[in-house]
Amino acid sequence: MTDAPNLTLFNSLTRQLEPFEPVHPGEARVYTCGPTVYNYPHIGNMRAYVFADVLGRALSHKGYRLTHVINITDVGHLTDDADAGEDKMEKMARAQAQSIWDIAAHYTQAYWADIAALNIRQPAKWSIATDYVPQMIEFAEKIAPTHCYELESGLYFDVSTVSDYGRLARAVTDEGEGRIEAVEGKRNHADFAIWRKTPAGEKRQMEWDSPWGPGAPGWHLECSVMSGDLLGFPFDIHTGGIDHREIHHPNEIAQNQAFCCTNGLDTPSNSGAKLWMHNNFLVERSGKMSKSSGEFLRLQLLIDKGYHPLGYRMMCLQAHYRSELEFSWEGLAAALVRLKRMIIVAERLAEAEPAATAHPKLAPMLETFEKAIGDDLNTAIALTALEDVLAAKKFDPGVKRAVVEAMDAVLGLDLFGTSRADLRLAPKAATITELEIEEVLARRKQARADKDFATSDALRDELAAKGVEVMDGDPLGWEWKLG
Numbered sequence: 316m317t318d319a320p321n322l323t324l325f326n327s328l329t330r331q332l333e334p335f336e337p338v339h340p341g342e343a344r345v346y347t348c349g350p351t352v353y354n355y356p357h358i359g360n361m362r363a364y365v366f367a368d369v370l371g372r373a374l375s376h377k378g379y380r381l382t383h384v385i386n387i388t389d390v391g392h393l394t395d396d397a398d399a400g401e402d403k404m405e406k407m408a409r410a411q412a413q414s415i416w417d418i419a420a421h422y423t424q425a426y427w428a429d430i431a432a433l434n435i436r437q438p439a440k441w442s443i444a445t446d447y448v449p450q451m452i453e454f455a456e457k458i459a460p461t462h463c464y465e466l467e468s469g470l471y472f473d474v475s476t477v478s479d480y481g482r483l484a485r486a487v488t489d490e491g492e493g494r495i496e497a498v499e500g501k502r503n504h505a506d507f508a509i510w511r512k513t514p515a516g517e518k519r520q521m522e523w524d525s526p527w528g529p530g531a532p533g534w535h536l537e538c539s540v541m542s543g544d545l546l547g548f549p550f551d552i553h554t555g556g557i558d559h560r561e562i563h564h565p566n567e568i569a570q571n572q573a574f575c576c577t578n579g580l581d582t583p584s585n586s587g588a589k590l591w592m593h594n595n596f597l598v599e600r601s602g603k604m605s606k607s608s609g610e611f612l613r614l615q616l617l618i619d620k621g622y623h624p625l626g627y628r629m630m631c632l633q634a635h636y637r638s639e640l641e642f643s644w645e646g647l648a649a650a651l652v653r654l655k656r657m658i659i660v661a662e663r664l665a666e667a668e669p670a671a672t673a674h675p676k677l678a679p680m681l682e683t684f685e686k687a688i689g690d691d692l693n694t695a696i697a698l699t700a701l702e703d704v705l706a707a708k709k710f711d712p713g714v715k716r717a718v719v720e721a722m723d724a725v726l727g728l729d730l731f732g733t734s735r736a737d738l739r740l741a742p743k744a745a746t747i748t749e750l751e752i753e754e755v756l757a758r759r760k761q762a763r764a765d766k767d768f769a770t771s772d773a774l775r776d777e778l779a780a781k782g783v784e785v786m787d788g789d790p791l792g793w794e795w796k797l798g
C-alpha cells in the first residue's frame with residue numbers, strides 16, 4: 316500500500332502515543348504474556364491475543380520483519396498476582412486428580428484451538444516456561460547478590476534496589492496491592508518471589524534443584540527470562556492485558572533493570588522493552604467471565620450456541636483495544652451479521668485474480684485504512700474503510716479483491732477463507748441437521764413454484780417447530796436461521 320511506514324503506538328510506560336522506531340532497523344520484536352494453562356481461557360483472555368495478533372499483523376503490513384513470542388505459563392503463577400496464595404496449576408491438578416503435566420497439556424491444546432478458531436497467526440515461537448528453568452536459575456543467580464534476599468519460603472526481589480519501581484503502574488503506595496503480611500520477613504510490601512522453595516518435608520509435582528534449594532520459579536521471572544533470551548534486551552514491544560500493568564509488568568521491569576545493570580527508566584534499554592502495550596478488558600456484568608462460575612464464557616460456549624468464533628473477533632475489532640468492551644449476546648449477534656455481509660461480497664470476488672495495482676478511486680479508502688491502523692491500531696475506523704471498498708460499485712472484481720485482501724491481512728477476518736455456509740453454525744442443542752433443513756427448503760421451493768401455498772406453509776411450520784426460522788426475502792440472502 317503506501318510507502319511511509321507510519322505507525323504510532325501508545326506506550327503505557329510514558330502514557331503517550333509514540334512513533335514506532337524499531338531497535339533493530341526493519342525488524343519488530345514482540346513478546347506477549349501468554350496464558351496460565353490451569354483452565355480454559357475465557358473470551359476476555361482471548362481479547363488479549365486478538366489484540367497482540369492485530370499488532371503483529373500491523374507491524375508486518377507496515378513492512379517490519381516480525382518476531383513474535385507468546386509464552387505458556389505452566390508453572391509458578393499463584394492464585395494472587397501479588398505473590399500470595401497457591402500455585403494455580405497445582406491447585407487445579409489436585410482438584411481434578413491429575414498430574415500437573417496432564418493439566419498443562421490439556422489446557423494448552425484448548426488454548427491453541429481458540430487461537431486457531433479466532434484466526435490468530437502462529438507466533439514465531441510459543442515459549443513454554445518449564446523449558447526455561449535452567450535459564451531462570453542463571454538469571455536469578457546473576458541478580459541475587461545485589462537485588463535479592465533469602466527467606467525461609469524463597470528468594471525475594473527487593474524492589475528498593477531499583478529506581479522508579481512501579482512507574483508503569485503509577486499506583487504503588489504502601490497501602491497498595493502487596494501483602495507484606497502474607498510472607499514474614501519481606502522488606503517492602505511490593506517485594507516478590509524470584510524462587511519459591513518447596514517447604515521442608517514436602518514434595519511438589521513440579522520442582523527443580525537450585526542454589527536456594529528445591530522449588531519452582533516465580534511467575535514474573537519466567538517472562539523476563541524468556542523475553543530476554545528469545546528477543547534480546549532491549550526488544551521492541553511487550554504486551555499483555557491491562558491488569559498486568561499493575562504488578563506483573565512492573566516486577567518484570569524491575570528484574571530487567573537488575574539484570575541489565577541499568578537503572579532509571581529514562582532510556583528504553585532500562586526496562587527490557589521500549590514499548591509496553593496493554594489491552595483493556597472485556598467486561599460482562601453478570602459474572603459469566605469468572606472461571607469459577609459453572610458455565611463461563613469460553614469461546615466453545617459461543618460456538619455451542621451457534622455463533623461463529625470470527626463473530627467474536629469482529630466484536631473485538633469494533634472497539635479500540637484501549638477501551639473497555641462490554642460483552643452481550645446482542646452485540647455478538649450484530650458483529651456476526653456485519654461479518655456475514657462482508658463475506659457475502661467477498662464470495663462474489665472469490666473467483667477474481669487479484670489485480671497488481673489499485674484503482675485511483677479506491678485510494679481515499681486505502682489512505683483512511685492506513686491512517687487508522689497507523690493511529691494506534693484504530694481497527695474500528697479501518698473496518699469502515701474495508702466496508703467502503705466492499706460496497707464500491709463498478710470496479711473490476713480483481714481490483715477490489717486485491718484491496719480487500721490487503722486490508723484483511725491486517726484485520727484477520729479470513730474473508731476469503733470463510734464461506735457463508737461456514738458461518739452458519741448449528742447450535743449444539745439443535746434437533747435438526749443442516750442437510751435436513753436444506754432438503755425441506757428445497758421441497759418448499761418446489762411447492763411455491765407450483766403455487767401450492769398450503770404445502771409451502773406446512774413445510775415452514777414443520778421447520779419452525781424444530782427451531783428453524785425461514786427468512787423469505789432476507790436482504791443477506793440468508794434463507795434460514797436456527798433460533
Ligand code: AMP
Nearest residue numbers: 350351359360362363555556557596597
Ligand atoms: P492469564 O491467563 O490470567 O494470565 O490471562 C491471560 C491474558 O488475558 C492476560 O494478558 C490478561 O491480562 C488478559 N485478561 C484477563 N482478563 C481479561 C479480560 N476480561 N479482558 C481482556 N483481557 C483479559
Ligand code: ZN
Nearest residue numbers: 348349538563
Ligand atoms: Zn508475563
